[in-house]
Amino acid sequence: MKDKPKLKTAPKLDDYMLFLAVVDGGGLVGAEQTTGTPSPTLSRRMTALERTLGKRLFERGARGYTLTSDGRALAAEVEHLRAAAQHLAAFNTTQTRSLVRITAGHWTTQYIARHFGEVWSQDASLVPSVPWVPELVSSDAMVDIARREADIGIRNRRPDQTWLAGRRTARIAYAEFARSPDVLGYITLPESLATTPSKRWLRQNKPDExxxxxxxxxxxxxxxxxxxxxxxxxxxxGRAMPELVQVSPEIDALTHEEWLVSHHDARHDPPIRAALDAIGTLLSASTRFGP
Amino acid sequence: MKDKPKLKTAPKLDDYMLFLAVVDGGGLVGAEQTTGTPSPTLSRRMTALERTLGKRLFERGARGYTLTSDGRALAAEVEHLRAAAQHLAAFNTTQTRSLVRITAGHWTTQYIARHFGEVWSQDASLVPSVPWVPELVSSDAMVDIARREADIGIRNRRPDQTWLAGRRTARIAYAEFARSPDVLGYITLPESLATTPSKRWLRQNKPDExxxxxxxxxxxxxxxxxxxxxxxxxxxxGRAMPELVQVSPEIDALTHEEWLVSHHDARHDPPIRAALDAIGTLLSASTRFGP
DNA sequence: GGCTTATCTTTCATTTTTGAAAGTCCAAAT
DNA sequence: ATTTGGACTTTCAAAAATGAAAGATAAGCC
Incomplete structure (x- = not known):
């Protein structure tokens, strides 16, 4: 950022936690073991903390860090922060699983819900290393992934915004279904709700039926x-409902691709990564489209 | 750092504080005003917090952020952290001034101490924008600036380690002083303490005197x-002590430069920057060396 | 006294974060 | 219905932070 003189008046709260780790560990090596933060980083963070506070917190020696009187005074005060951070950590473990919001059309959502057990299990030995739970939202609307209305969207075309990442999962074909071939006429959604291509096609091609x-x-x-x-x-x-039979050939005009879409950044997020893999497996399964 | 898959299990504590600022402010714009952190940064930090916790904390709208039920629950829990952070901030304001440790030889330290009022004042209108206080340490030893034994050192030669920054401030000349010209013989420090060039010179050139x-x-x-x-x-x-008169010409062998030395990184630190400027002004003053 | 070990600091290449500017979207105003 | 304003997200160049490897130093051991 722009080089503007700025006196840092408030240290990072995480630096206080690292400070406590150095105190507890007697030096950078002990703190490295408990925090996982490498010693060079700890050295810089402790130096930055001292500089920001304007206090010498440690005497540095060949046998590690020892606290100065200022350091001991600060350590006593930081215990409040430690308690608060531990409280938050405990609170957060009450919900360890990431909720991944997935939106798709009605029938795709139903298929995922019914078959989800094939790629996901609550059994401890089968739970993926990244704990997540699906939140399925049935919607034909183009949900706004940028504004986080969903984490993953299942769409009928390749995403065109550059911040979206997409993977083609299947080719979706449509046909007419009925109780028997001699049933005529069509049932559909009201015009105001007929937002999908299949509904629009019916209204455009067979409005009188x-x-x-x-x-x-x-x-x-x-x-x-x-x-x-x-x-x-x-x-x-249609094939998933045994009471119905297919009563027309495929309607070529309605065939489209199916795309699994997420935010470019979010797909590196482990829960979303895991969800994309699981849902992708389901959507691409050959059993989805026939015996 | 190396690209290794890593699930972040603990958000940054500062992100919790920013979260509270967004909650208090009703959105990013309100939080930007209270924290000074620009909206793009806040947007990313809130997204990262949600991702790390695996929870949707906000509904995002054209009128700002509103909390979800998860968000409201978290906000209640983070109040502990807010209290702890405020406690620390209050504690830190009990000592607002940065202590800058300056080491120099005895006479330089004395000169600085006696003249310091010329470049520094406790008066509110004269206090520099960066509050600092000198901690003068009289020492001829080569103190370890890398290990933060001092913030600033005044030395008799250019620093040669690359992590040190230096500024030449003066040329220091030596001579013999006595009560009167007819006083003969020399007083000096014991050999074990005679670590400075002037002491060694005396022992090498006039040991019998x-x-x-x-x-x-x-x-x-x-x-x-x-x-x-x-x-x-x-x-x-010598000239600062009216009871003494100079009784020899300058001793050319002892003349040396004087250097103001600090750690490369630290000299951007405002208190140290201010101290370097103030001390540099003092050491370079023409009144230091003559009428 | 010399060697070994432990600990902290610096180098340097890489990664991450940042913030100004621009883009996007939606609600309110006209 | 159109325009405007407000708020959030993305782009992109720059700044900051990071961590492995190497360097520096001192204490302990033989």
Missing amino acids: IISTVSDPRAEADLAIGGIARVILPIFA | IISTVSDPRAEADLAIGGIARVILPIFA
Whole structure:
């Protein structure tokens, strides 16, 4: 940053914790063992702490650091900070697992939820080294990964913003499903909710054959199972419902790719890395698309 | 550092304090005002805190940040840390001035002590913007600036270690002083203490004329004032004692430069910067060497 | 007295963090 | 419906921090 004269009036709180580690350990080597911070870094941090406070906290010798009287006085005062930091650490361990928010369309979310046990387990021996839990959010809206509305999005095209990273997982095909081939007419969502390409396609291509609407994708499928009309579904979702049969060939106009999308930075975050791997495995599984 | 996978289990304590500032301020802009930390930095630090804890602490909106339930829970817990940090800040303000340890030979130390008021004042309107206090240590030993035995050293030659920074301040000349020109013989320090060039010179050149020794540089001058013998002094020191007169020409063999020396890193430290400027002004003053 | 060991400091290449400027998005105002 | 303003995120160049390796120093041991 710009070279502007700045008197540091407040040391880093972490430097106080490192200070205590040096005190407890009798020197940099002892503190290195307890904190994992290398001695050269500790040396600089202790020097910076002394400089910022304007106090000589240690006498430095061949046998390690020993406290000055200023150092002993400070150590007594920093115990409050140690207690507070330990309190926070204890609080944080009450929830050790990272929540990873994953958004996808309804049927993809359902598929993930039903098959998630195949790639994740709460059993201690199977839990991945990075503990995480999925938070599945069913949404067709383009959620804002930049503003952290989701950690991972499953989308129907390659991400085009440069801060997003994406991996193609599958090719998704659509077809008509019904209770039997002789069921005619279509059920779909109201026009205001018909935001997906498949809903728009139906309204554009067969508007006179829509005989009913319902506001919920789950209910849409239930009504098709009830024999009232046909429904257009991703084929992997339709095949997952034994009461329905495919009653048309694939609808080529609706076929699209499926992309697993995350923020460029976040994908290095271990819980998100682990989630991307697990979800990617699920979405790419050959069993998802047929026997 | 090496690219090794590392799950950060403990956030920076300062990030918790920034978190509280964001909570108090209702967003990044409010926190920027109270902490001075720019919004882009705060944005990243809050994202890093969330990632490290595996919790979503904020909902992000066009009107700033609002806390999630996890965020509210954490904010309550972090109050302990806020209290501890405030306790420390209060403790630190009990000693706001930086102690700058300056080592020099006896006579230089005395000169600085006597004239220090010319470049430094406790008066509020004259105190420099960087509060510091000198800790003068009279020592002829080569103190270890690397191991922080002193912040500033006044030496008789250019520093040769690369981690030291130096500024030449004066040319120091020596001569014999006595109560009157007819006083003969020399007083000096015992051989074991005669570590300075001037003492060694005397022992090498006029060993048979040493008629007495004393262990203290101050007493050495006092005895000369008492008329017992001559003493070899830096001319600026001799002239500062009206009871003594210079009784020899300058002793060319003893003339040397004077250097103001500090650790390379430390000289950017404002208290040390201020001390170097003040001491440099004193040592270079023309009044130090003559009428 | 010389050698070994322990501990701290410095070098140097690499990584991380920072902050000004610019970009993005949404709510409020017109 | 459009424009404006506010708040957050990203870009990019610069600054700061880091840690392995090497250097420096002193105490302990033989």
